Amino acid sequence: MEMEKIIKSIYENYAGDLGRGKVADYIPPLAKVSPDKYAISVCTVDGKRYNIGDYTEKFSIQSISKVFTLAMLAPMVGKELWESVGKEPSGSPFNSLVQLEYEKGIPRNPFINAGALVITDKLVERVPDLNDKVLEFVRGLAGDDDIFYNREVAASEYVTGERNKALAHLMKSFGNFKGKVSQVISAYCHHCSIEMSTEQLAKAFLFLANGGVNPLSGEAVVGTRDAKRINAIMLTCGFYDESGDFAYRVGMPGKSGVGGGIVAVIPGKLSIAVWSPELNVHGNSYRGIATLADFTTELGISVF
Numbered sequence: 001m002e003m004e005k006i007i008k009s010i011y012e013n014y015a016g017d018l019g020r021g022k023v024a025d026y027i028p029p030l031a032k033v034s035p036d037k038y039a040i041s042v043c044t045v046d047g048k049r050y051n052i053g054d055y056t057e058k059f060s061i062q063s064i065s066k067v068f069t070l071a072m073l074a075p076m077v078g079k080e081l082w083e084s085v086g087k088e089p090s091g092s093p094f095n096s097l098v099q100l101e102y103e104k105g106i107p108r109n110p111f112i113n114a115g116a117l118v119i120t121d122k123l124v125e126r127v128p129d130l131n132d133k134v135l136e137f138v139r140g141l142a143g144d145d146d147i148f149y150n151r152e153v154a155a156s157e158y159v160t161g162e163r164n165k166a167l168a169h170l171m172k173s174f175g176n177f178k179g180k181v182s183q184v185i186s187a188y189c190h191h192c193s194i195e196m197s198t199e200q201l202a203k204a205f206l207f208l209a210n211g212g213v214n215p216l217s218g219e220a221v222v223g224t225r226d227a228k229r230i231n232a233i234m235l236t237c238g239f240y241d242e243s244g245d246f247a248y249r250v251g252m253p254g255k256s257g258v259g260g261g262i263v264a265v266i267p268g269k270l271s272i273a274v275w276s277p278e279l280n281v282h283g284n285s286y287r288g289i290a291t292l293a294d295f296t297t298e299l300g301i302s303v304f
């Protein structure tokens with residue numbers, strides 16, 4: 001079946017599939033989002049675009065930002081990065097504190113909150129005006145300047161984010177966090193509050209489907225080796241304690257966020273972004289996962 005038909009048939013199949021999860025409300029402004037929003041966007045590395053549903057509407061990218069900040073930091077630091085953060089699946093929820101205590105403040109990977117806080121700490125140390133630079137970086141990836149922070153979401157997460165502050169303080173007690181906790185958490189909350197549409201997200205992830213080179217600009221965002229590594233960590237760690245299940249059902253490296261977005265790639269071929277705000281118990285969009293599972297099954301290609 002051709003791509004357009006596949007996407008349309010999946011969209012129609014799941015259009016009424018609601019009520020099996022819950023819109024995130026632990027960051028209060030996120031609870032205002034309508035649960036029935038649904039969008040799918042595909043970009044191929046050779047320039048084809050497919051969109052359906054609410055694909056121009058922007059939503060909170062949340063943990064999807066962890067991929068952007070890792071991609072921004074990776075070329076600035078060498079392999080010593082992996083002394084401060086691991087590359088193993090955690091098997092734990094995204095905001096868990098337990099593992100961090102007995103693993104001496106070294107987070108399992110950069111895609112759980114503790115790991116992303118280490119990445120942000122290192123960015124704060126290295127990049128003046130970090131929030132402007134992150135926005136610039138993401139806009140460059142998407143080839144679109146119409147991407148902004150949602151200050152209300154960032155402020156709300158900052159005041160309610162006691163677990164993230166606890167993670168940062170715990171890592172600081174182990175010497176694995178250099179900056180001021182308040183400054184790093186504020187930067188992290190801003191990155192999570194970026195709002196993008198599926199159309200913009202699919203474009204912004206194309207570099208990971210293209211060996212690190214953004215096919216929109218021809219620019220090398222990260223080296224081939226870092227692109228391979230980021231994809232490998234997305235495959236093994238992109239969905240917290242549901243990463244194995246996602247790899248099994250979908251077979252693509254990807255990353256989710258509690259705003260209900262998921263972005264995934266098939267290296268050499270395409271990127272796909274899905275948005276559906278109702279989340280399962282792991283904090284991942286259940287309709288997003290179902291969509292992607294059908295997508296690779298019906299298309300007959302995945303990374304395997």
Ligand code: GLN
Pocket residue numbers: 061062063064094095113157164189192256257258259283
């Ligand atoms: N900003 C969110 C948090 O730290 C991101 C979590 C997520 O999307 N899984 O809780």
